[in-house]
Amino acid sequence: MSGVLLEATALDKSYGRIRVLRDVNLTIGAGESHVVIGPNGAGKTTLFKVLTGELFADGGAVRFEGQDVTRLPAHRRVHLGFGRTFQVAKVFPRLRVQDNLLVALEARVRRANPLGRVPKARADTFPEAIEALLNDTGFGQQREAIAGTLAYGDRKRLEMAMVLALEPAVMFLDEPTAGMSAAERQATVRLLQSVKRKRGLSMLMTEHDMAVVFGLADRISVLHYGQLIATGTPEEIRHNERVKEVYLGDGDEHA
Amino acid sequence: MQVADIATLLVNSLTWAMATFLVAAGLTLVFGTLHILNFSHGGFFMIGAYLAYSLANAIGGSPSIGVYLFGSLVAGVFVALLGLVVDRLVLRRLAGVEDAYVLIATYALLLVCEGSTKLIWGLNYHSVMPPAVLDGAWLVGNAVLPRLSLFIIAAGVVVFALLEYFLNRTKPGRLVKAIAADPWMAQLLGVNVRLVYTATVALGFALAGLAGGLLVSNQTLSPTLASAFVIQAFGVIIIGGMGSISGAFLGSILLGIIDAFGQWALPGLPGLPFFLAMTLILLLRPQGLMGKAKH
Amino acid sequence: MQNTSFIGCGFRRDVLILAVVMGLALCVPGVLNRGLVFIAGMIWINAVFGLSFNLLFGLSGVLSFGQAMFFAAGAYATAVLTQHFALPLVPALLLSAVFGGALAALVGSVALRRSEGVYFAILTLAFAELIHLLIANTALLGRNDGLAGLVRPRLGIGSWQVDLAAGDNFYYFIVGACGLLILFIRWIVDTPFGRALQAVKQDPERAEFLGIPVRMHRLAIFVLAGATTAAAGALVAPWAQIVTPELAHWSNSTNPILYTLLCGSAYFWGPVLGAVVLSAVFYVTRTLVGMSDMVTGVLLLVVVVSLPGGILGLLARSTRREDKR
Numbered sequence: 081m082s083g084v085l086l087e088a089t090a091l092d093k094s095y096g097r098i099r100v101l102r103d104v105n106l107t108i109g110a111g112e113s114h115v116v117i118g119p120n121g122a123g124k125t126t127l128f129k130v131l132t133g134e135l136f137a138d139g140g141a142v143r144f145e146g147q148d149v150t151r152l153p154a155h156r157r158v159h160l161g162f163g164r165t166f167q168v169a170k171v172f173p174r175l176r177v178q179d180n181l182l183v184a185l186e187a188r189v190r191r192a193n194p195l196g197r198v199p200k201a202r203a204d205t206f207p208e209a210i211e212a213l214l215n216d217t218g219f220g221q222q223r224e225a226i227a228g229t230l231a232y233g234d235r236k237r238l239e240m241a242m243v244l245a246l247e248p249a250v251m252f253l254d255e256p257t258a259g260m261s262a263a264e265r266q267a268t269v270r271l272l273q274s275v276k277r278k279r280g281l282s283m284l285m286t287e288h289d290m291a292v293v294f295g296l297a298d299r300i301s302v303l304h305y306g307q308l309i310a311t312g313t314p315e316e317i318r319h320n321e322r323v324k325e326v327y328l329g330d331g332d333e334h335a
Numbered sequence: 336m337q338v339a340d341i342a343t344l345l346v347n348s349l350t351w352a353m354a355t356f357l358v359a360a361g362l363t364l365v366f367g368t369l370h371i372l373n374f375s376h377g378g379f380f381m382i383g384a385y386l387a388y389s390l391a392n393a394i395g396g397s398p399s400i401g402v403y404l405f406g407s408l409v410a411g412v413f414v415a416l417l418g419l420v421v422d423r424l425v426l427r428r429l430a431g432v433e434d435a436y437v438l439i440a441t442y443a444l445l446l447v448c449e450g451s452t453k454l455i456w457g458l459n460y461h462s463v464m465p466p467a468v469l470d471g472a473w474l475v476g477n478a479v480l481p482r483l484s485l486f487i488i489a490a491g492v493v494v495f496a497l498l499e500y501f502l503n504r505t506k507p508g509r510l511v512k513a514i515a516a517d518p519w520m521a522q523l524l525g526v527n528v529r530l531v532y533t534a535t536v537a538l539g540f541a542l543a544g545l546a547g548g549l550l551v552s553n554q555t556l557s558p559t560l561a562s563a564f565v566i567q568a569f570g571v572i573i574i575g576g577m578g579s580i581s582g583a584f585l586g587s588i589l590l591g592i593i594d595a596f597g598q599w600a601l602p603g604l605p606g607l608p609f610f611l612a613m614t615l616i617l618l619l620r621p622q623g624l625m626g627k628a629k630h
Numbered sequence: 631m632q633n634t635s636f637i638g639c640g641f642r643r644d645v646l647i648l649a650v651v652m653g654l655a656l657c658v659p660g661v662l663n664r665g666l667v668f669i670a671g672m673i674w675i676n677a678v679f680g681l682s683f684n685l686l687f688g689l690s691g692v693l694s695f696g697q698a699m700f701f702a703a704g705a706y707a708t709a710v711l712t713q714h715f716a717l718p719l720v721p722a723l724l725l726s727a728v729f730g731g732a733l734a735a736l737v738g739s740v741a742l743r744r745s746e747g748v749y750f751a752i753l754t755l756a757f758a759e760l761i762h763l764l765i766a767n768t769a770l771l772g773r774n775d776g777l778a779g780l781v782r783p784r785l786g787i788g789s790w791q792v793d794l795a796a797g798d799n800f801y802y803f804i805v806g807a808c809g810l811l812i813l814f815i816r817w818i819v820d821t822p823f824g825r826a827l828q829a830v831k832q833d834p835e836r837a838e839f840l841g842i843p844v845r846m847h848r849l850a851i852f853v854l855a856g857a858t859t860a861a862a863g864a865l866v867a868p869w870a871q872i873v874t875p876e877l878a879h880w881s882n883s884t885n886p887i888l889y890t891l892l893c894g895s896a897y898f899w900g901p902v903l904g905a906v907v908l909s910a911v912f913y914v915t916r917t918l919v920g921m922s923d924m925v926t927g928v929l930l931l932v933v934v935v936s937l938p939g940g941i942l943g944l945l946a947r948s949t950r951r952e953d954k955r
């Protein structure tokens with residue numbers, strides 16, 4: 081793991097008079113898988129939105145590969161290498177699975193130019209790329225299915241495949257195992273591990289399930305009432321007094 | 336510019352403003368409660384006006400003030416009944432439909448209004464003489480203040496006052512406001528939301544019909560009446576903040592002043608200041624003067 | 631969820647359909663009288679108008695209530711260019727399309743900045759009325775009377791000349807020009823740009839997070855639709871030989887909405903079929919004043935309330951049921 085890929089410094093965000101993020105500092109290294117945990121309402125989703133460009137911070141800075149992206153709109157951050165999945169998987173419901181992936185692949189080439197063209201040589205590689213993505217995410221025979229008709233787990237996988245099509249440097253995963261059964265959860269963890277291994281990308285995710293967290297995390301950050309109260313390796317976090325206070329004091333998180 | 340001219344401009348502004356407010360009131364009420372932007376509201380206003388005209392025609396000559404007001408009430412009641420039919424047949428079925436399609440559906444309803452008006456009353460222009468008491472003007476110093484204009488201004492203020500009283504000081508009115516803010520919660524508390532919606536629609540349509548009757552002497556009647564008022568009403572409630580009666584009231588005064596002074600300054604381009612103002616406000620403050628910003 | 635027929639309905643099949651329809655259209659002057667040939671020409675123009683609207687609405691999810699401003703811009707531009715500047719027809723038409731696109735760029739860059747959905751629709755309505763007012767009050771454009779007595783010029787390169795004023799020649803020209811425009815619009819749908827627009831319509835947030843600049847895409851299609859609308863309007867000038875401010879009235883903005891919704895916005899050919907059906911309705915009801923409004927209004931209401939896919943949607947569902955048996 082060499083060098084810092086993403087660095088957030090002193091992030092502040094308020095909704096009206098409510099301060100949702102206070103002075104949050106976070107770094108993600110290359111190839112690192114970083115999980116943010118915290119009780120509901122701690123500000124995890126807001127942190128995500130600020131890091132990915134869905135919202136702009138009121139104070140502080142976000143730097144990616146040394147570049148200041150604090151006020152860069154979301155789609156430009158995607159061009160730099162951000163990928164994002166949502167808690168409730170977002171795909172294009174009325175397109176076929178393969179067309180969802182096609183749109184992602186084309187978006188990567190066309191970037192900020194609405195009328196941008198895809199060179200024929202490039203376009204010819206797409207069917208193969210789509211095949212590869214479907215295999216990587218364990219999709220099987222469903223390339224012609226309409227995305228809106230897919231089962232929930234399959235939608236999540238399709239979303240993952242779409243984001244991977246962008247070949248991101250860092251992936252932001254908002255509760256990747258939300259609403260899943262134990263078996264599905266394990267499958268997702270395995271998938272994320274293999275993706276991380278194969279592509280060497282960094283991941284930042286929020287999660288509630290501790291088994292998933294400890295199974296995937298290189299580093300963990302704990303958010304509580306908008307403040308980062310601890311950052312470290314899983315071992316360090318497990319033994320952190322403040323964290324224990326927050327978690328055990330507030331009652332058990334569902335495992 | 337002399338004082339008399341300013342007085343005339345003010346009277347013109349306020350007449351335009353109150354006429355538009357009378358039309359816009361029902362529109363904004365329905366939008367605020369049901370979140371349906373009823374394109375056809377102008378059409379029902381027009382039907383109200385034509386109904387009042389037919390009544391006046393049947394009686395003949397220049398109606399007395401009593402007949403005039405009675406005609407407006409009749410128009411209001413009749414259009415309210417039409418509103419109940421429309422609610423049953425159309426508005427209820429628009430419950431889960433996307434905004435764009437709702438707009439299109441209510442536009443289709445406007446076409447039906449215009450079509451039926453043309454079929455029943457024809458294309459010719461009609462007019463209704465104002466009651467004798469409202470004819471002519473008062474002379475205050477050098478200023479000429481048409482009595483009909485003053486009547487319209489008074490009518491607008493009265494309707495505003497009554498609506499504000501109803502919505503803020505009476506139980507049923509406050510219920511309407513509560514449902515507008517949170518229908519789910521209201522339902523949970525055992526309120527028959529559907530009934531209140533229907534009643535609100537009836538009230539909104541009644542206001543349209545009433546406005547038609549009250550304003551019937553203000554302009555010539557033709558099937559294009561609906562289109563003219565639709566855009567004015569839209570502009571006013573957008574500027575005022577969709578769903579806010581007081582916003583519509585203030586918005587119509589603001590636009591009335593802009594329109595009248597604009598016409599005085601740029602006589603060759605009627606309506607231009609109105610559109611410029613509407614566009615500017617939509618761009619700078621899309622939620623309107625009194626509306627809530629969505630974040 | 632219904633499969634959108636915008637993707638994968640077959641470019642080749644649609645080109646074939648277009649060719650067949652054009653072929654049929656070319657036979658029209660042989661069978662129908664002058665009056666009906668005029669209407670046939672207007673149907674082609676309105677079909678392009680409807681298709682342009684659907685580029686915005688059906689493909690990209692952008693509802694504009696003001697497309698008439700571009701239609702009128704094209705019509706007046708061609709009228710002025712051919713009349714006052716004696717420009718040859720084809721350059722005039724092309725310039726009119728560019729003018730429409732430029733106007734759309736201006737309106738779109740302002741309107742799309744803050745507005746979406748209903749607010750955007752009403753803003754476009756306001757802009758269109760503004761243009762309507764400006765046209766109706768400009769002496770150079772003939773005020774409320776418009777510009778009349780427009781000629782159908784000659785068309786030609788070098789020694790090859792066709793007099794479009796003679797016989798049904800201009801009708802053939804309209805069929806050809808509209809055919810090209812329809813082909814262009816169809817082509818857009820199958821490009822990466824077209825697919826990205828569908829994505830933007832279905833989930834703008836997802837699109838943004840794939841790196842698709844959502845606002846720029848909406849602006850781009852708004853400009854293109856403005857240009858093709860203006861091109862359609864441009865053909866009206868020499869065809870009807872008169873242009874009036876009515877062309878910019880907001881009731882003209884709602885015509886393409888009617889064509890599109892009647893037959894289904896999810897289908898490429900929806901607006902074309904809609905233009906044909908509604909033109910027939912208007913023609914049949916033309917003597918009874920108010921009837922066309924009634925019929926159109928009721929049809930549209932029925933479609934929105936009970937037939938969301940339009941007539942073509944209904945057909946698609948019934949054929950699917952047939953397949954299942």
